[in-house]
Amino acid sequence: MPEFFDIRTLFLAGSLTSFLSAAMLFVMRPLHRRSEPAVRWGGFGLLLSSLAMMCVALRGLLPEFVSWVGPNTLGPAGMFVLYEAVRRLCHARPRPLLVAGATAAMFAFQAWLGDDPAQQAPRLLATASAQALTAALMVPLLLRRVGRDPAGPVTAAIALALAFVVANGARALWILVNGVSMSADGRYATGALQAGIAGLFVLGPMVQAMVVMSWVNGRVAAELRSLVSTDPLTGLGTRRNFFSTAREALARGLPDGRVGGLLMIDLDDFKRINDRHGHRVGDRALAHFAATLRHSLQPGDLTGRYGGEEFCALLTRSRAEDVARAAEAIRAAVAGAQFEHEGEDIALTVSIGVATTADAQEFEPLLAIADRRVYVAKSMGRDRVVASEPEQAPERRRGMDRRQGGTDEAADEAADALHGGDPPTSAALPADAPRSARAESEPAAAD
Ligand SMILES: Nc1nc2c(ncn2[C@@H]2O[C@H](COP(=O)(O)OP(=O)(O)OP(=O)(O)O)[C@@H](O)[C@H]2O)c(=O)[nH]1
Numbered sequence: 339m340p341e342f343f344d345i346r347t348l349f350l351a352g353s354l355t356s357f358l359s360a361a362m363l364f365v366m367r368p369l370h371r372r373s374e375p376a377v378r379w380g381g382f383g384l385l386l387s388s389l390a391m392m393c394v395a396l397r398g399l400l401p402e403f404v405s406w407v408g409p410n411t412l413g414p415a416g417m418f419v420l421y422e423a424v425r426r427l428c429h430a431r432p433r434p435l436l437v438a439g440a441t442a443a444m445f446a447f448q449a450w451l452g453d454d455p456a457q458q459a460p461r462l463l464a465t466a467s468a469q470a471l472t473a474a475l476m477v478p479l480l481l482r483r484v485g486r487d488p489a490g491p492v493t494a495a496i497a498l499a500l501a502f503v504v505a506n507g508a509r510a511l512w513i514l515v516n517g518v519s520m521s522a523d524g525r526y527a528t529g530a531l532q533a534g535i536a537g538l539f540v541l542g543p544m545v546q547a548m549v550v551m552s553w554v555n556g557r558v559a560a561e562l563r564s565l566v567s568t569d570p571l572t573g574l575g576t577r578r579n580f581f582s583t584a585r586e587a588l589a590r591g592l593p594d595g596r597v598g599g600l601l602m603i604d605l606d607d608f609k610r611i612n613d614r615h616g617h618r619v620g621d622r623a624l625a626h627f628a629a630t631l632r633h634s635l636q637p638g639d640l641t642g643r644y645g646g647e648e649f650c651a652l653l654t655r656s657r658a659e660d661v662a663r664a665a666e667a668i669r670a671a672v673a674g675a676q677f678e679h680e681g682e683d684i685a686l687t688v689s690i691g692v693a694t695t696a697d698a699q700e701f702e703p704l705l706a707i708a709d710r711r712v713y714v715a716k717s718m719g720r721d722r723v724v725a726s727e728p729e730q731a732p733e734r735r736r737g738m739d740r741r742q743g744g745t746d747e748a749a750d751e752a753a754d755a756l757h758g759g760d761p762p763t764s765a766a767l768p769a770d771a772p773r774s775a776r777a778e779s780e781p782a783a784a785d
Pocket residue numbers: 571604605606607608609610612616617618619620621624645646647716720740741742743744
């Protein structure tokens with residue numbers, strides 16, 4: 339590092355990079371609507387930094403007062419504005435009056451010192467201390483976003499804020515101990531520290547803009563991912579999300595001795611709720627059902643909205659009986675969780691088809707089996723769980739659209755197909771399972 343170097347050239351470069359970085363933020367600010375104010379404040383802060391550095395670059399050409407008071411007011415003001423940008427980025431309460439007050443106080447102090455070269459030390463000490471303090475105040479705000487915003491940009495922003503604290507703090511300490519490492523006219527810096535800090539000022543704006551943009555970009559990406567993977571009405575996974583996660587989970591293989599169970603869950607006579615109370619109440623009913631479903635599941639279970647009033651779940655349990663028991667618990671929870679609309683209790687029931695990894699190992703066959711069984715449950719009168727069925731039943735029943743609802747004849751036909759006149763067995767459900775579930779169970783070999 340040279341003993342002397344031209345501060346003005348360095349700050350001219352810094353002013354330009356800062357200006358371009360500010361321009362980039364202004365151009366990119368519509369990328370994410372909710373982050374737009376933060377990005378705008380960030381751009382404004384960089385613009386002030388650019389002006390501050392330009393004042394230094396033009397030292398000798400500008401009036402003395404401007405070339406000293408200008409950068410030492412505009413530089414800290416740029417940091418105060420960046421602090422406001424960070425507050426907004428971190429969803430903290432805005433403090434524009436604090437920014438205005440701090441800027442006014444700094445201007446008053448710098449103007450009071452005036453352009454006297456003998457006042458270089460207190461002038462630069464105030465600037466460095468204000469910038470170090472402002473950067474330090476950003477750190478707790480940024481730490482609150484750890485785990486909530488994209489990890490890379492949050493970490494980079496914390497590192498950058500800490501770098502500013504260290505650089506400005508070191509500069510303030512240096513000034514306190516050694517005085518100002520600068521020629522009296524302020525055109526040349528002396529010593530490695532001053533050079534390093536000036537370098538940080540040149541590179542800092544670009545890094546700041548990159549961090550802000552990658553942060554906002556990460557937010558956009560996370561929101562897009564969430565839009566694709568979360569059903570907005572129920573908060574459950576979308577069909578695409580459920581299919582891919584369930585498929586992957588089954589392809590990875592379940593832990594030894596564990597059984598996977600795919601549930602196809604269809605709300606019963608849902609059209610009647612829409613027809614009677616309107617679609618908004620229908621929407622509320624779907625959200626209410628989804629909340630009940632979530633409460634009935636265990637951590638690690640997957641759920642998703644298959645479409646309309648049909649939902650899926652993938653459970654992992656110790657035995658096939660436990661899967662059927664969990665399905666029955668969901669059915670009972672839904673039947674018992676009425677919701678109120680205009681003083682009237684609205685009841686929901688569900689029909690559930692269950693397929694377990696004892697039936698098939700892969701996702702698609704499991705889905706097909708669960709789908710057939712929920713249809714059988716509909717045909718048998720709804721509000722029930724079907725965990726197995728005879729081989730022929732699905733084929734015989736295929737032609738009928740279960741969305742039309744089962745007629746009495748269809749229910750009889752399905753019951754015949756299921757039981758073939760023999761009393762039902764309870765191979766797929768525990769003996770203490772409720773009657774409705776037990777009655778519909780058939781030996782697992784049926785598939
Ligand atoms: N409110 C609301 N209704 C929906 C939504 N998606 C699907 N539906 C309604 O769900 C109803 C499904 O009707 P059907 O397919 O006849 O089924 P169902 O009335 O539940 O009868 P079964 O399934 O045979 O018991 C239709 O009225 C759809 O309009 C939604 O997001 N919101």
